[in-house]
Amino acid sequence: GNSVTQMEGPVTLSEEAFLTINCTYTATGYPSLFWYVQYPGEGLQLLLKATKADDKGSNKGFEATYRKETTSFHLEKGSVQVSDSAVYFCALRAPDSWGKLQFGAGTQVVVTP
Amino acid sequence: NAGVTQTPKFRILKIGQSMTLQCTQDMNHNYMYWYRQDPGMGLKLIYYSVGAGITDKGEVPNGYNVSRSTTEDFPLRLELAAPSQTSVYFCASKVPGQWDQPQHFGDGTRLSIL
Numbered sequence: 001g002n003s004v005t006q007m008e009g010p011v012t013l014s015e016e017a018f019l020t021i022n023c024t025y026t027a028t029g030y031p032s033l034f035w036y037v038q039y040p041g042e043g044l045q046l047l048l049k050a051t052k053a054d055d056k057g058s059n060k061g062f063e064a065t066y067r068k069e070t071t072s073f074h075l076e077k078g079s080v081q082v083s084d085s086a087v088y089f090c091a092l093r094a095p096d097s098w099g100k101l102q103f104g105a106g107t108q109v110v111v112t113p
Numbered sequence: 114n115a116g117v118t119q120t121p122k123f124r125i126l127k128i129g130q131s132m133t134l135q136c137t138q139d140m141n142h143n144y145m146y147w148y149r150q151d152p153g154m155g156l157k158l159i160y161y162s163v164g165a166g167i168t169d170k171g172e173v174p175n176g177y178n179v180s181r182s183t184t185e186d187f188p189l190r191l192e193l194a195a196p197s198q199t200s201v202y203f204c205a206s207k208v209p210g211q212w213d214q215p216q217h218f219g220d221g222t223r224l225s226i227l
Binding site (some may be wrong): 046 | 117123148154155157158161163169171177203205207208209215216218219221
């Protein structure tokens, strides 16, 4: 079956540091890939997405590239802020799956001043 | 611009009690979903619906029931609450057919069963 594997957290960084969160997936066919962010006490918000190989999703300084050859969708940001402290979820949506999402376990990111 | 609204936000239940978690969306989305989120875990799909009158099981449906009588509402029912159902529950909705469009999530219901 389909699955998503994320690096474990928490990841603790200083402000302005470079952030990478690794995400790899297992799926048949060509899934769509997503990063969602969850701020404390809130629901999930879509951060970025990519729907085919070599697509790059970007939003709010975050980027992720859909790598079919390595089945990866790593999240990066060049200079994090305290306000980026949150839990980040990688997710995939298989074709013909009625839009259902398969989530990774989530990675908590803590950015300190 | 309400989006997906979940009620209640918090609830404490005793073992064996029942309750309904409410979810409503005002975006006219046909597809709706219920997930649970356990500490340190990703979200697991409980049930989903692709339109009024149509529901199906997800990954972890045991102990839950759903109904979908209208496009807007997708309530989740716990009949006999068990401690293992302590979790945060999220409802989500999506436009059907547009495969590149994301799901929209509510703010969640935090449920504790003691």
